[in-house]
Amino acid sequence: MSTAPQAEISAKRTPEYCEIAPPVVVFHNVSHRFYGPPVLRDISFQLGPCETKIVLGPAGVGKSVLLKLANGLIRPRRGHVNLFGQNLNHLSEDALYSMRKRTGMVFQEGALFDSLSIRENVAYPLRVDNVLEEEVERRVREALRFVELEHTIDLFPGSLSGGMRRRVSIARAIINQPELILYDSPTGGLDPVTSTTIIELIVKERDVFHTPSLLVTHRLQDAFTMVTHRYDTDAGGMVRQPKGEIDRNTSFLMLNEGRVIFDGGFEELVACQNPFVRDFLA
Amino acid sequence: MPIAEIDKSTKSIILTIQDYSIFIWNTMRMLFSPPRYWSDVMLQADIIGVGSTTIVILVGFFTGGVLAVQSAATLSQFGVSGITGRFVSLTMIRELGPVLSGIMVSGRNASSMASELGSMVVTEQIDAMRALGVDPLRKLVLPRIIATVVMLFFLTIVADSFGTFGGAGVTIFMNHQDSTQYFTQAYEFLVYSDILQGLVKPLFFGFIIASVGCFYGLRTTGGTQGVGRSTIHAVVTSAVLIIFADFLISQIMVSMFVK
Numbered sequence: 001m002s003t004a005p006q007a008e009i010s011a012k013r014t015p016e017y018c019e020i021a022p023p024v025v026v027f028h029n030v031s032h033r034f035y036g037p038p039v040l041r042d043i044s045f046q047l048g049p050c051e052t053k054i055v056l057g058p059a060g061v062g063k064s065v066l067l068k069l070a071n072g073l074i075r076p077r078r079g080h081v082n083l084f085g086q087n088l089n090h091l092s093e094d095a096l097y098s099m100r101k102r103t104g105m106v107f108q109e110g111a112l113f114d115s116l117s118i119r120e121n122v123a124y125p126l127r128v129d130n131v132l133e134e135e136v137e138r139r140v141r142e143a144l145r146f147v148e149l150e151h152t153i154d155l156f157p158g159s160l161s162g163g164m165r166r167r168v169s170i171a172r173a174i175i176n177q178p179e180l181i182l183y184d185s186p187t188g189g190l191d192p193v194t195s196t197t198i199i200e201l202i203v204k205e206r207d208v209f210h211t212p213s214l215l216v217t218h219r220l221q222d223a224f225t226m227v228t229h230r231y232d233t234d235a236g237g238m239v240r241q242p243k244g245e246i247d248r249n250t251s252f253l254m255l256n257e258g259r260v261i262f263d264g265g266f267e268e269l270v271a272c273q274n275p276f277v278r279d280f281l282a
Numbered sequence: 283m284p285i286a287e288i289d290k291s292t293k294s295i296i297l298t299i300q301d302y303s304i305f306i307w308n309t310m311r312m313l314f315s316p317p318r319y320w321s322d323v324m325l326q327a328d329i330i331g332v333g334s335t336t337i338v339i340l341v342g343f344f345t346g347g348v349l350a351v352q353s354a355a356t357l358s359q360f361g362v363s364g365i366t367g368r369f370v371s372l373t374m375i376r377e378l379g380p381v382l383s384g385i386m387v388s389g390r391n392a393s394s395m396a397s398e399l400g401s402m403v404v405t406e407q408i409d410a411m412r413a414l415g416v417d418p419l420r421k422l423v424l425p426r427i428i429a430t431v432v433m434l435f436f437l438t439i440v441a442d443s444f445g446t447f448g449g450a451g452v453t454i455f456m457n458h459q460d461s462t463q464y465f466t467q468a469y470e471f472l473v474y475s476d477i478l479q480g481l482v483k484p485l486f487f488g489f490i491i492a493s494v495g496c497f498y499g500l501r502t503t504g505g506t507q508g509v510g511r512s513t514i515h516a517v518v519t520s521a522v523l524i525i526f527a528d529f530l531i532s533q534i535m536v537s538m539f540v541k
Contacts, residue, residue: 073409093417101415111410125414172414 013210018050018249022085024180024212025070030079032065039065041258042079047180047214050249052206054223055216056280057255063216064108066255067182070214071103072096084179101125104173105182110165112157118144118168119153125176143171147201163194170201174211181205181213187222199225200238206250207231220281226250227266254280305419305497309427312420322425330391330426331433335440337386342441345378346370346448354457366459367467370449371442375472375480379442381528384487387434388520392495395426396516399499400509408500418500427492434488435481442480475539482535486527494520 023046030043039062047053055063068074069081072088080089083099091099112121120127122140131139144150147167157165166186173181183202187195199222205211207230217223225238227246232239241247252269254262256276262269270281353369399422402408408418446468453464498516502508 068409071413073412097412097415097417100413103413105410105413107406107410107413109405111406113407113410114405124416128415 013050018048018210021049023048023082024051024084025214026082027066027069028080028082030069030076030081032062032069032074032076032078038258040069040076040255043255043258043260044079045253045260045263047212048249049212050210052213052215052226052247052250053253054226054250055214055253055255056220056223057218058280059218061255062258063218063255064184067105067184067214067216070182071100071105071180073100101128101176102178103180103182104176104178106166106169106173106184106186108185108188109162110157110169112165112168112172114157116156117153118149118155118157118160121157121168122172122175124172129176139175140171143175144168146174146204147171161194163190163197166190166198167201170198170205174205174209177209178211181211183213183215183217185216185218187217187219195219195222196225199229200231202226203229203238204231206247208233210249223252224266301501302493302497305500306493309419309423309493312417312424317420319421319425322421323428326425326429327433329394330387330429331437334387334390334433334437337390338383338437338441339444341382341386342374342379342444343448343451345382345441346374346445346450347452348448349373349378349445350449350452350457354453354459363457363459364463365467366449366453366457367446367464367469368471370453371446371468371472372476374445374449375442376476377480377528377532379445380438380480380483380487381524383434383438383441383484384491384524384528385521387430387437387488388491388495388524389517391430392491392516392520393513395492395495396499396502396512397509399496400502400512401506403500403502404505404509423493423496423500426496427489430492431485431488434484434491438480438484475535479532479535479539483528483531486531487524490523490527491520494523 025047027043027045030040031038032040043066045053055066057063065074069076071083072081072091075089080087082088084102086099088096088099112118113124116124119140122143123136126136126139140153141150144153147170149164149167149171152160152164152168157168160168170186186202187198190198202213202215203226206213206226215223215226227250228241229238230241230247231237246266248265251265252262253260254269254277261274262272262277264272269277272278349370350366354363354366357363357366357369399408399418402411402422411418411421449468450461450464453459454461495516498512498519502512504511
């Protein structure tokens with residue numbers, strides 16, 4: 001993914017830029033319900049321009065709903081969501097489609113299109129923008145190389161394992177050089193080795209391109225790996241941070257019973273005295 | 283408690299009609315703005331039209347044959363079995379060709395649309411499509427509606443033709459009547475209003491089949507069990523709506539052309 005626009009975007013994200021640029025996502029007192037009791041109540045938080053926020057919480061607490069609210073796949077019943085400075089409540093469905101093109105999303109089970117080959121799945125966002133065929137082929141191969149699955153280009157999703165499908169989904173999410181990436185339980189249901197591979201890719205995307213992201217997970221070990229590790233470009237892999245150091249751009253948001261019960265950094269999280277947080281970390 | 287049940291069912295039906303109306307409005311608006319996915323229209327035309335040709339030929343042929351068998355038996359009691367051709371062609375072209383093609387295509391394609399789109403909903407492929415900036419109504423629904431309307435029109439012509447040939451087969455080879463008499467009767471008494479009636483219906487039926495199939499597919503909830511439910515709803519609703527629309531169109535056409 002060493003394309004010129006991506007290089008420009010990542011070069012733009014200097015420490016100064018990260019200090020002064022406006023937040024990418026802002027939730028203002030967002031509440032949402034489907035047919036039963038409220039799923040989310042009065043959710044407020046923001047995601048900085050270079051930040052990775054890990055959304056933690058037990059299964060069924062509304063983490064995936066929160067992610068879908070963030071790019072307008074669902075409209076909130078109350079409150080509003082600002083994405084790239086625009087209130088999504090005020091946008092038409094057509095305007096939302098343009099807005100979503102600026103984000104990448106990795107779904108829980110990958111959500112690859114069964115009837116399309118891996119090449120066509122990854123190329124999908126480029127086809128939407130009518131990118132030239134040679135450019136499509138080059139960028140698809142680059143994206144698949146990034147997730148180390150270039151050899152699967154002619155296969156169909158049905159012939160890939162669960163972990164490989166998630167990796168292809170990451171390739172599809174990043175091919176358009178998004179300004180925000182949303183990861184919905186990217187390691188859910190995977191074995192520990194495959195989970196580590198996926199987390200390594202997410203850390204790589206974070207440290208190489210500095211793309212802001214919201215990552216939903218209920219696996220604490222994944223969340224902590226994100227903070228305590230960094231991607232070493234020279235070594236070509238994820239390495240542990242030197243003792244006492246953590247990734248300062250990675251923060252946590254914890255939900256329980258539809259409410260935010262913690263929003264802050266790693267050190268605050270481990271020092272938090274909230275009984276639910278303590279139980280969750282135990 | 284029965285009152286509460288009736289109340290709940292009535293609200294559910296009204297809500298479904300409201301959702302369907304909004305769905306149709308949002309889809310049809312897209313006819314007038316780009317992008318248009320013509321390659322998907324062609325693909326669906328192949329799946330729906332070419333794929334349904336065999337069953338439409340068989341159903342048309344045997345229905346024509348049955349019509350000839352039954353009508354000849356009755357008509358001979360009045361000494362007019364010679365007009366079997368007229369009876370078969372009129373019935374096929376005005377009524378049975380469009381309705382049977384519609385029911386067959388509905389059974390084959392409304393179910394496949396509902397199950398395909400339903401599976402895409404439960405595996406989040408529809409959400410993925412929206413997240414990638416593509417409107418599923420434009421990409422999945424509109425091409426299916428256009429393809430079904432166009433292809434059912436031609437399938438009906440195929441069913442009409444094979445129905446007339448099926449009737450001819452029975453009349454000539456089993457009832458030993460004259461083939462010239464059969465085809466003359468079949469052709470000469472047809473008027474433009476009969477053909478118009480027979481060819482207007484598939485346009486409406488095609489629209490019903492694709493819109494109902496896609497509508498139930500896209501509102502699937504509840505995992506794989508929900509996909510099964512959507513498929514049943516799609517087939518039953520589209521079949522009932524086809525018969526209902528047939529009644530309305532026939533009524534309007536008859537009042538317009540039969541003085």
